[in-house]
Amino acid sequence: MKTVNFVRMTLPAKSVNEAYARVAAAALASQVDPTIEQMADIKTAVSEAVTNAIVHAYRGQEGGLVYITMRLMEDGSFIVSVRDRGCGIGDVRQAREPCFTTAPSEERSGMGFSIMEAFMDKLQVRSAPGRGTTVTMTKRLGR
Amino acid sequence: MNLKLLEEENVLHAVITGEIDHHNAVVLREKVDRQIAAMRPAGLVIDLSGVTFMDSSGLGFVMGRYRSMAGIGGQVTVKGATGRVETILQMSGAYRYVKLLDE
Ligand SMILES: Nc1ncnc2c1ncn2[C@@H]1O[C@H](COP(=O)(O)OP(=O)(O)OP(=O)(O)O)[C@@H](O)[C@H]1O
Ligand SMILES: [Mg+2]
Numbered sequence: 001m002k003t004v005n006f007v008r009m010t011l012p013a014k015s016v017n018e019a020y021a022r023v024a025a026a027a028l029a030s031q032v033d034p035t036i037e038q039m040a041d042i043k044t045a046v047s048e049a050v051t052n053a054i055v056h057a058y059r060g061q062e063g064g065l066v067y068i069t070m071r072l073m074e075d076g077s078f079i080v081s082v083r084d085r086g087c088g089i090g091d092v093r094q095a096r097e098p099c100f101t102t103a104p105s106e107e108r109s110g111m112g113f114s115i116m117e118a119f120m121d122k123l124q125v126r127s128a129p130g131r132g133t134t135v136t137m138t139k140r141l142g143r
Numbered sequence: 144m145n146l147k148l149l150e151e152e153n154v155l156h157a158v159i160t161g162e163i164d165h166h167n168a169v170v171l172r173e174k175v176d177r178q179i180a181a182m183r184p185a186g187l188v189i190d191l192s193g194v195t196f197m198d199s200s201g202l203g204f205v206m207g208r209y210r211s212m213a214g215i216g217g218q219v220t221v222k223g224a225t226g227r228v229e230t231i232l233q234m235s236g237a238y239r240y241v242k243l244l245d246e
Contacts, residue, residue, distance in 0.1 A: 015166035022196075040196075040227045047198040051165045098235075107172065107203035111235050115199055118234060119227070 002074040005031060013054045013064035013084070021050045021068060021082075028070050029078045034141040041119035042078060042139055048112040049082035049135045055103065057086025057133060077121075081136040089127040096125065146171055148178050155184040157208075160193030163201035171204055179211050187212050188244070192223025201228070202235050209240045220244045 007028050011017040022043040029042050050066055058064030067083040089095045101110030117123045122138040144167040149156040157175050187208055209219045222244035224232055232238060
């Protein structure tokens with residue numbers, strides 16, 4: 001499928017960039033006239049993926065980077081991938097279970113992946129321990 | 144994100160406006176917990192009617208305050224959540240722990 005438009009960005013893994021990432025995603029998606037609900041879904045899902053990279057992937061490490069690629073496709077779908085070179089996830093299936101979290105003391109509830117799955121049409125998680133994680137999500141836009 | 148803390152009788156009201164994410168949930172948590180510790184209210188009402196965006200960090204904030212209040216024998220009530228904010232609270236099962244105020 002043809003890519004109509006795309007954005008690639010690299011951000012330091014700092015919490016102040018969570019808002020930047022989701023606003024950028026909404027700005028690209030807005031080019032194909034999504035509904036208000038679809039915009040909210042994309043902002044929320046991108047915020048979850050980027051927050052995970054910041055709070056889990058680079059735990060205790062300085063200088064981590066988050067790599068984001070977003071595409072608008074010919075058929076009106078929006079594809080976003082959020083990649084980190086952090087600690088990785090040993091058991092992705094377990095991590096995707098609702099309420100599974102490795103950081104309960106930091107007020108995490110283990111709902112991030114469930115929210116991404118519920119708010120987007122497709123969620124793919126690839127990860128290798130010690131090497132990093134890539135989360136790719138697709139949302140069909142339009143009315 | 145903006146937070147207003149109001150005391151009414153023995154109830155603390157936390158009125159939040161704007162966006163709640165991981166970056167500012169940290170600030171919210173600290174301010175609300177400090178007031179809970181000082182005031183020891185019987186109830187905490189979290190007003191989300193002015194919240195335009197919230198992700199799982201906001202859910203963590205609500206559940207964390209449930210724990211803070213449970214620690215002093217108090218209850219948490221959430222009001223005003225709409226749209227995706229409400230969806231997140233519903234799907235997480237948060238309403239098994241905190242009360243929902245219908246107006
Ligand atoms: N990018 C990542 N790198 C390393 N581990 C991750 C990453 N993303 C998620 N995880 C792991 O998967 C678990 C589940 O993630 P999920 O987003 O569902 O919940 P959470 O972040 O723990 O809590 P919440 O999102 O509700 O605040 C995390 O606790 C963490 O162990
Ligand atoms: Mg998460």
